[in-house]
Amino acid sequence: MDRFDALQLCTRIVELGNLTEAAGEPVSIYCFSSRQQFGLKFGIYCDALDVENDDLRRDLSISEHPLFSHSDRHNMKAWLLKDFGLENLQLDDVPTPVPSAGELLVKVGAVSLNYRDKAIVDGLYEPAMIPKPLIPVSDAAGTVVATGTGVSRFKVGDRVNSTLYSRWIDGAPGPNEPDYCFGAPLPGGLAEYMIIHEESAVRAPDSMSDVEASTLPIAALTAWFSLMEFGKLQPDQTVLLQGTGGVSIFAAQIAAALGARVIATSSRDENLAKIKLLGAHEGINYRQRPDWDKAVLELTDGKGVDLLLDVAGGNGLNQSVAATKAGGLIAQIGFLSGLQATLDVIPLLFRQTTIRGIAVGHRASFERMNVFLNQHGITPVIDQVYSFGEACQAYAHLARGPFGKVVIKVAE
Numbered sequence: 001m002d003r004f005d006a007l008q009l010c011t012r013i014v015e016l017g018n019l020t021e022a023a024g025e026p027v028s029i030y031c032f033s034s035r036q037q038f039g040l041k042f043g044i045y046c047d048a049l050d051v052e053n054d055d056l057r058r059d060l061s062i063s064e065h066p067l068f069s070h071s072d073r074h075n076m077k078a079w080l081l082k083d084f085g086l087e088n089l090q091l092d093d094v095p096t097p098v099p100s101a102g103e104l105l106v107k108v109g110a111v112s113l114n115y116r117d118k119a120i121v122d123g124l125y126e127p128a129m130i131p132k133p134l135i136p137v138s139d140a141a142g143t144v145v146a147t148g149t150g151v152s153r154f155k156v157g158d159r160v161n162s163t164l165y166s167r168w169i170d171g172a173p174g175p176n177e178p179d180y181c182f183g184a185p186l187p188g189g190l191a192e193y194m195i196i197h198e199e200s201a202v203r204a205p206d207s208m209s210d211v212e213a214s215t216l217p218i219a220a221l222t223a224w225f226s227l228m229e230f231g232k233l234q235p236d237q238t239v240l241l242q243g244t245g246g247v248s249i250f251a252a253q254i255a256a257a258l259g260a261r262v263i264a265t266s267s268r269d270e271n272l273a274k275i276k277l278l279g280a281h282e283g284i285n286y287r288q289r290p291d292w293d294k295a296v297l298e299l300t301d302g303k304g305v306d307l308l309l310d311v312a313g314g315n316g317l318n319q320s321v322a323a324t325k326a327g328g329l330i331a332q333i334g335f336l337s338g339l340q341a342t343l344d345v346i347p348l349l350f351r352q353t354t355i356r357g358i359a360v361g362h363r364a365s366f367e368r369m370n371v372f373l374n375q376h377g378i379t380p381v382i383d384q385v386y387s388f389g390e391a392c393q394a395y396a397h398l399a400r401g402p403f404g405k406v407v408i409k410v411a412e
Contacts, residue, residue, distance in 0.1 A: 074095070074096060075093045075094065075095060075096060076093070076094060076095075076096045076191060076192040076193050077091060077092075077093060077191065077192050077388070078091070078092060078093075078094045078135050078190065078191030078192065079091055079092075079135065079136065079190040079191065079391050080092050080094070080134065080135060081120070081121060081132065081133060081134045081135075081136050082132055082133045083132060084121065084122065084123030084127065084130075085121070085122070085123070086121055086122075086392055086395055086396070089121060089136070089391065089392060089395070091389065091391070092133075094135075096192075096193055097187075097193060097194070099146055099148035099195055100148045101148045101149045101150050102148055102149075102150050102151060102197055102198055103147070103151070103195050103196070103197050103198065104144045104147055104148075104151065104154055104160065104195070104196050104198055104201055105144070105145055105146040105147070105193055105194075105195060106140070106142040106143065106144055106145070106160060106162075106193065106194050106195070106196055107142050107143050107145045107192065107411060108140050108141075108142040108189050108191060108192060108193060108194055108410040108411060109140075109141050109143065109159075109209075109210025109211070109214070109409070109410060109411045110140070110141055110142075110209075110210040110213075110214040110385075110407055110408065110409045110410055110411075111137045111139055111140045111141075111188075111189045111214050111408050111410060112137075112139045112214040112215040112219070112246075112405045112406065112407045112408070113137065113139075113394055113395065113398045113405075113406045113407075113408070114138070114139060114218045114219060114246065115245070115334065115336065115398070116138065116183070116218065117136055117137050117138070117183060117398070118395060118398050118399060120134075120136055120183065120184045121136065121395060125184070126178070129178070129179075129184065129185050130184050130185065131184075131185055134185075134187070134188070135183075135187040135188050135189075135190055135191050135194075136184065136188045136190050137183045137188040137189050137190040137408075138162060138164045138181060138182040138183030138184075138188050138189070138217060138218060139161075139162060139164075139183075139189065139215065139216070139217040139218050139219075140161070140162045140182075140188070140189025140194060140214055140217075141159065141160070141161050141162075141204050141208075141210040141211075141213035141214040141216075142159070142160065142194070142210060142410075142411070143157065143158070143159050143210075144156050144158045144159075144160060145193075147198075151198050152198070153198045153199070153201070154198055154201060154203075158203065159203070159204040159206075159210070159213070160196065160201040160202060160203060160204055161201065161202045161203075161204050161213055161214075161216055161217055161366070162182050162189060162194070162196055162200070162201065162202075162217055163182070163200050163201070163202060163217055163221075163362075163363050163366060164181050164182060164183075164217055164221075164360045165177045165178075165180060165200075165359075165360065165362065166180045166181065166182060166186060166196075166197060166200040167180045167199075167200070168361075168362040168363065169199060169362055169363045169364060170362050170363065170364035170365075171362070173359070173362070177359075178359075182194075182196075189410075190391060190408065190410075191410075192410060192411070199363075200363065202217075202363060202367055203367075203370075205370050205373060205374055207374055207377075207379075208379070210409075210411070211382065211385055211407050211409055212379060212380050212382070214407055215246065215380040215382065215405040215407065216366070216369075216370075216373075216380070217360070217366070218246075218247075218360050219245075219246030219247050219249075219250050219405060220246075220250045220369060220373070220380070221360050221361045221365065221366050221369060222247045222250075222358060222360050222361065223247050223248070223250035223251035223254055223309070224250070224254060224361065224365065224368075224369040224372070225358060225360065225361030225365050226247075226251065226307075226331035226333060226358050227239065227251060227254055227255055227258075227307070227309075227331075228254075228365075228368075228369075228372075229361060229365050230329065230331055230356055230358060231307040231329055231331065233255060233258060233260050233306070233307055234258075234260070235258055235259030235260055236259075236260075237260050237261070237306040237307065238260065238261040238262075238263065238300060238305045238306050238307075239251070239260055239261070239262055239305060239307045239308070239309065240263045240265070240296060240307070240308040240309070240323060240324075241255075241262060241263070241264045241265070241275075241280070242264075242265050242308075242309060242310055242311045242312055242320075243264075243265065243266060243311050243312070243336070244264065244266045244268075244271040244272070244274065244275050244403055245311065245401075245402075246404065246405045247309070247311060247333060247334070248264065248275070248309065248311065249275065249278060249381050249403075249404055250380070251309055252264060252275050252278045252279045252280050253278050253279055253378045253381075254378065256278065256279020256280070257279070257372075257376040257378060261281050262279055262280040262281050262282075263280065263281065263282045263283070263284065263296060263299060263305065264276075264280040264282070264283050264284070265283070265284045265285075265286050265292055266283065266284075266285060266286070267285065267286060267287045268285070269283075269285055271403050272284075272285060274403055278381065282299055284296065284299075291319075292319065292323070293319040293320070293322040293323040294322075297322075297323065300325070303325045303326075304322075304323055304324045304325035304326070304328060305323060305325060305328060306324075306325060306328055306329065307324075307328065307329045307330075307331065308320050308323060308324050308328070308329070308330045308331070309331045309333055310330055310331065310332050310333060310334070311333045311334035311336055312334060312335075312336050312337040312338075313332065313334055313335035313337055313338055313339065313341060314335070314336075314337035314338030314339075314341050315337075315338065315341050315342055316337050316341075317332070317341045317343060317355075318342075318343060318344050318347070321343075321347050321348050321351060321353050321355075322347060324351065324353055325351075326351045326352060326353075327351070327352050327354075328351070328353055328354070329353075329354050329356070330353060330354065330355045330356070331356060331358045332355055332356065332357045332358060333358050380404070380405055381404035382404050382405050382406075382407055383397070383402035383403055383404040383405060383406055384397060384402065384406055384407070385407045385408075385409050386406070386407070386408050386409070387408070387409060388408060388409065388410045388411075390408070394406050394407075394408050
């Protein structure tokens with residue numbers, strides 16, 4: 001049987017729609033080509049097609065999962081960013097993606113929002129790199145419902161997380177990692193299904209639901225990478241966390257579990273009280289103390305902290321240098337206060353401060369983090385969960401400044 005005849009056979013099977021079982025248990029067989037996609041559940045294994053063409057055999061993927069319904073194999077619901085501005089984020093029908101060799105088709109259970117997602121919608125985040133329309137949101141958790149050929153790390157039914165950088169597996173980042181980020185420029189998870197290469201996926205923690213696991217890829221991993229991979233934080237050291245957003249909350253939980261001293265800043269006393277319950281030892285209201293760097297020195301006998309996680313950026317970076325001990329470390333994570341900074345070089349030189357940009361982390365670090373989270377029983381702090389149809393409301397909530405993560409539950 002040649003390739004054309006096999007495709008015709010698959011077409012005929014689809015047309016018949018109801019095939020008497022011929023052998024074995026019912027399975028789903030997908031025949032992929034550059035032009036056509038076929039799929040249905042029936043009782044014939046791949047070998048029953050008597051396919052002799054090796055190329056065609058490589059294009060046949062056998063999988064079965066009850067989450068993947070017949071209707072879903074053609075079209076799915078997805079939120080599309082058709083132009084910048086939240087008013088241009090619209091729910092629409094699009095073709096269900098097809099996994100190629102080495103890829104997973106994931107039924108998305110939930111996604112969580114990060115400031116990056118808001119900046120993309122607002123046109124503030126590398127606008128020249130954003131395709132239109134775009135399925136946004138990088139952080140997702142869900143279940144593998146189909147696989148392309150050659151997949152070995154996961155199987156149908158496994159629960160997985162996306163990673164932000166689809167090609168950064170371990171070690172130093174490559175020069176073009178941002179070109180392969182989920183949620184821009186690659187399609188993200190704000191859809192019923194998404195494609196993740198098996199090398200990009202991370203097994204979701206068994207102890208967490210999809211709603212909880214969806215918060216890990218950026219917020220938790222950024223905190224972990226800053227504290228552990230870059231900062232090498234030790235139990236007898238002190239770390240300063242700016243704000244009470246998703247990254248800072250995860251950082252407070254991780255650092256406290258490690259036994260380090262945690263100082264947090266916020267503009268709201270109620271949020272400082274909440275983060276203290278999660279492990280922070282001291283809190284500084286930077287509205288009341290605009291000279292928060294001096295407040296940090298007061299709390300550390302004039303020495304400063306060993307490690308500082310800066311999520312603000314802008315000219316406040318100078319205060320971060322002042323609040324860090326001589327020879328200390330600053331993990332530059334965010335840009336909430338500005339994309340540009342005028343840095344006073346002399347204090348930086350005299351204090352011999354190391355500043356490193358942190359853009360989340362790689363897959364290997366994600367996997368190490370999950371082990372730590374399980375060992376210490378750390379669970380995400382979630383401010384609110386929205387339904388799939390309430391995506392725009394979730395973005396609006398993120399803009400208001402939540403305590404913890406904002407999650408969109410995709411699958412009911």
